[in-house]
Amino acid sequence: DLFLLTMKPVMYVCNVDGKSAVTGNKHVEKVMEALKGADAEVIVVAGAVEAEIAELESEADRLEFLKDAGLSEPGVDKMVRAAYRMLNLQTFFTVGPKEIRAWTIRKGMTAPQAAGVIHSDLERGFIRAEVMKYLDFVTLGSEHACKEAGKFYIEGKNYIVDDGDILHIRFNV
Secondary structure, eight states: OOOOGGGSOEEEEEEOOGGGTTTOOHHHHHHHHHTTTSSEEEEEEOHHHHHHHHHOOSHHHHHHHHHHHTOSSOHHHHHHHHHHHHHTEEEEEEEOSSOEEEEEEETTOBHHHHHHHHOHHHHHTEEEEEEEEHHHHHHHOSHHHHHHTTOEEEEOTTOBOOTTEEEEEEEOO
16 A cells, blocks of 8 residues: 555666677676566666667668667667566557547556546546557558458447557547
8 A cells, every 4th residue: 555665666777788788798697696586677778779779860770770789679669668567558549630649558447447548538428439459450551441351349338458459439528
């Protein structure tokens, strides 16, 4: 009930040189050994490499730089994903003609609770959620294609929102 600071999830970020970015080094090994048995996440990043990646303008250049460094993704991405995992968070999307937006929620939230993250009136007047899965949307290319393929779902108040769902919330206040 007190949510003591010592009970919070902890992430250790080990900043290493560019050569050690993939496998770590003796210092990372010492950190991992010291934290053995602890409920903590250890992330290895090369700050200098990350700074160089951030300066590159095009996505293609970034990917090429990562590949040359032996990395599959930027350290920032690893950190964000680890933080989401540790904090039990996920993302859903809303899509409209004026705005596309990502919303962060706790895993296990129902559609009305997720709607409440956007605005309390949406939760209070929730009727239903029209749902598309992100991968279906990207694969098929449009909302219309999802509907024609049977990948567009109407869900009620008990629907548990999945990571990456695209929701259109119907409500009446």
